[in-house]
Amino acid sequence: MFDALADRLGGVFDGLTGRGALSEKDVSAALREIRIALLEADVALPVVKDFITKIKDEAVGEKVIRAVKPGQQIVKIVHDALIETLGGALGEDKDDKDKPIAPLLNLKARPPAFILMAGLQGSGKTTTSGKIALYLRKAYKKKILLASLDTRRPAAMEQLGILARQAGVDFLPIVKGENVIAITKRAMSEGKLGGYDVVFLDTAGRTTLDDELMDEVASVAKLADPIETLLVADSLTGQDAVETARRFHERLALTGLVLTRIDGDGRGGAALSMRAVTGLPIKFLGTGEKLDRLEAFDAERIAGRILGQGDIVSLVEKASQVIDEKEAAKLQKKMEKGSFDLDDLAKQLGQINKMGGMGGLMKLMPGMGKMRKAMKDMGGEENKLLDQQRAIIFSMTGWERKNPKLIKASRKKRIAAGSGMSVQEVNKLLKMHRAMSDMMKKMGKGGMKSLMGGMGSKMPGMPGGGLGGIPDVDPKMLEDMQKQMGGKIPKGLPGLGGKGLGGGLPGLGGFKKK
Secondary structure (H helix, E strand, O other): OOHHHHHHHHHHHHHHHOOOOOOHHHHHHHHHHHHHHHHHOOOOHHHHHHHHHHHHHHHOOHHHHOOOOHHHHHHHHHHHHHHHHHOOOOOOOOOOOOOOOOOOOOOOOOOOEEEEEEEOOOOOHHHHHHHHHHHHHHHHOOOEEEEEOOOOOOOHHHHHHHHHHHHOOEEOOOOOOOOHHHHHHHHHHHHHHOOOOEEEEEOOOOOOOOHHHHHHHHHHHHHHOOOEEEEEEEHHHOHHHHHHHHHHHHHOOOOEEEEEOOOOOOOOHHHHHHHHHHOOOEEEEEOOOOOOOEEEOOHHHHHHHHOOOOOHHHHHHHHHHHOOHHHHHHHHHHHHHOOOOHHHHHHHHHHHHHOOHHHHHHHHOOOOHHHHHHHHHOOOHHHHHHHHHHHHHHOOOHHHHHOHHHOOHHHHHHHHHHHOOOHHHHHHHHHHHHHHHHHHHHHHHHHHHHHHOOOOOOOOOOHHHOOOOOOOOOHHHHHHHHHHOOOOOOOOOOOOOOOOOOOOOOOOOOOOOO
């Protein structure tokens, strides 16, 4: 969603950071470009005005113009202003064991804590209820009950019941003909008697705001006295989502917002405008249809993504969800011995796919601007290529996957026919695997310095099967990534794990810690 804005701002900053000195005229011109970029991203005009005023006060002055690296100073000023506009940094509270939850959801009340879900029909409210329930169950071991109060939309209750089973949480049984107030009372009683930590009340939505809808939601809120009342809004509706939030908040004491379809092709203006216009914090982002596609909102991370600084914390979180530590340890040993076979490559490609494909990974990695643009130019083809490469591997026999160097022409023809690909594509995959094996050997012999000398090797899912010596990737960037994680990057993360940076991302894997 933020790609267009990130590209536009990246162009502005490229023109500033490469210069040794800036005049006041240069800074003013850059501020005009930033203003246009924000307006084109559908950010609310009052928010844009406040934002530009905020950064102008800092950017136009002796401190920046005469700085050693004035362009970078301006990037930092914009970064800090973005964080403030999006809601500010979460802060630190090491003594609070519930710290990861505390900034997002207030669950410190005596159980059960009631969470009221509100929103227009089609905003993703019911699915979001299931997503947050799964998030709290898996991350914080909470006992959850989902209750549907939507008596109007056909099969709405059944939908929530299915989501509850998929999330591994409980669902309040459906009683035909029961009204909203009766369901609420039953959910409250079951929440207490069943010893639940959290009870979700999924209210009905409408295609438009009306008095009947607001009266119904308000009556439920008055009865249940929820500790959290979350509005779920579709970010693709742009400023309409901001207006919906404002009008809901006038009638209902909202405590936070959840923006859905962040993975869509909207312009990002709703996310940037929501906090400033409504005064409400954004608590979660919906990043896809699946139940695990939910992301806790963090202004610092989002600001980093918009400014091309990546989001290494989110990348590691994604990795921890898809990587088996035992499998990662086995793979690491094989890499050290130089026995990385095609079965291992297939596993790595599968992990990359689960983490959002190469394009999704590049968005979260610092200093990958040019790579990310290459991904974008492919229009999603990189994930298709990953699937094709896995299909080729799965068309091989077990012996062939273990002995790729011994695959001759007749076998290549059979593999190509079985996977629906050409012999040329089979050759490309085998060549890529050989390049990776060579890199593993370099890693063992010369560490990062030797490995970086061979960065012209192939990466799957890229135009032409590889990148061929990308200048964006350099050891300093990789070291900075490690510092952001305090040197605690988990093993096995494609592109970041292994013994530090690396762990087998084709074309980038196997960077050793110093």
